[in-house]
Amino acid sequence: MIPPSLPKDEQARLKELRSLDLLDTASEERFDRLTRIASRLFDVPIALVTLVDEERQWFKSSVGLDAPETSREISFCGHVILDDRVMVVENTDTDERFCDNPLTQGAPHIRFYAGCPLRSLDGCNLGTLCLIDSIPRSFTDSEIELLQDLAALAEREIELTQLAHEDELTNISNxxxxxxxxxxxxxxxxxxxxxxxxxxxxxxxxxxxxxxxxxxxxxxxxxxxxxxxxxxxxxxxxxxxxxxxxxxxxxxxxxxxxxxxxxxxxxxxxxxxxxxxxxxxxxxxxxxxxxxxxxxxxxxxxxxxxxxxxxxxxxxxxxxxxxx
Incomplete structure (x- = not known):
């Protein structure tokens, strides 16, 4: 297993994430609707909106997974936020980063993963919209585009939260x-x-x-x-x-x-x-x-x-x- 490294903008990213006041909050239909659509659209048992905190990844919305969070050290999403592209792992057994990861060896037995980073207004990757399956599968370019489209909707909801904390005239906090x-x-x-x-x-x-x-x-x-x-x-x-x-x-x-x-x-x-x-x-x-x-x-x-x-x-x- 290869744990995710830290983004170059980690401190600014964490500050922005926490300023949104989304961590450890109740479920919201605006996010739950997106994970339900993602699960049905891609026919996967698990779809998540994740926020990557300092030592954990916390699930703002979850379909098919009961755990509220997992350690960042073993998270797939911790790898996704290092880049601006969709990360696809079609078979974890053949990927050295994840083949012996506790999340593949034990529940939820991840074999397939696809995650799109969720960016803030200032360009920080705060978390992901991700798909998980317990069997290997392929993921086409058109499916990547669909996942990006759904992620853009999740980003919009995050942006609305951010704007609620920001003064529109001066672009500093309200x-x-x-x-x-x-x-x-x-x-x-x-x-x-x-x-x-x-x-x-x-x-x-x-x-x-x-x-x-x-x-x-x-x-x-x-x-x-x-x-x-x-x-x-x-x-x-x-x-x-x-x-x-x-x-x-x-x-x-x-x-x-x-x-x-x-x-x-x-x-x-x-x-x-x-x-x-x-x-x-x-x-x-x-x-x-x-x-x-x-x-x-x-x-x-x-x-x-x-x-x-x-x-x-x-x-x-x-x-x-x-x-x-």
Whole structure:
């Protein structure tokens, strides 16, 4: 048996997979319908929609298989996600990768396998739509095309899930996505006893930009801020538009002092982008920075609330200064 290797984009792939909040969720008709069609169309006893997690492959939808998951080390789908093509094994007995695999030697006694990778909007292979039979069989080019067509429908359902977590205007996470990814980041840092900080951001006088220059210009303002956040933050960080003119960033392995240094670079980059685009106005922001403290914060919601309060205090101070 040859265990599957890791994709080059493994960390980004896992982050994107978990941001979808599909793992360990209840069955859904939108996916079950596809596995039923696949089983009948190709006349196979088993059809699956799989998601390949860090150490397991988990079945979002399953026809003909009772197990909810198997180890990634022995998975066929772990091999599929290494490529963008359909992987077909017509007879596992003649394939050194799988001939002595526990899934061929024992239940479900796989002899035939065909799997098509399921890609996210960002191009990561998250899992597969796959077919399994207990007897060897051939698989024609036309059947490969049919499997790809069904997989495209499964990808569309995954994309709809992803879009539900993404802000359509700025293409960064929305509030729901921030909560999901932020909780994952917080758990990761807490397990490893790493610092983590949240930066809450609000656009000052955003209504005036909309009123004076139009909503299209207001949208450009929000997109510029998102672009700056995306440019400065690492893959381990989480950035989001959490409200109309409010943004948040969770910075992993970062103290409050480290977050302040990031903000200095953020302000400089924002100023440069505004100059490059010749904006007829200044983008003024208020910030709230808070470092996670397990003695004061029990969850992400409390961390965000404190960041929001600190941001609001700075906003009030700025408004008071302008009046004076």
């Amino acid at each position: 509030r729901r996505g921030f909560k999901i990814q932020g909780n994952e980041c917080l758990r990761h840092c807490s397990r490893r006893e790493l610092p983590v900080s949240v930066v809450y951001i609000d656009v000052n006088d955003f209504k005036q930009i909309n009123d004076k220059y139009g909503h299209a210009e207001g949208d450009r303002t929000l997109s510029i801020i998102a672009d700056c956040m995306r440019a400065l933050c690492r893959k381990s960080d989480v950035v989001a538009r959490v409200g109309g003119d409010e943004f948040a960033a969770m910075l992993a392995d970062t103290t409050r002092e480290g977050a302040e240094r990031v903000l200095v670079r953020f302000r400089a980059l924002l100023e440069d982008m505004c100059l490059d685009q010749s904006l007829p106005y200044d983008i003024a922001l208020s910030f709230g920075i808070v470092e996670f403290d397990p003695e004061r914060h029990s969850n992400l919601a409390e961390l965000m609330e404190e960041g929001d309060q600190l941001m609001y205090q700075q906003k009030k101070q700025a408004k008071s200064a302008n009046i004076q």
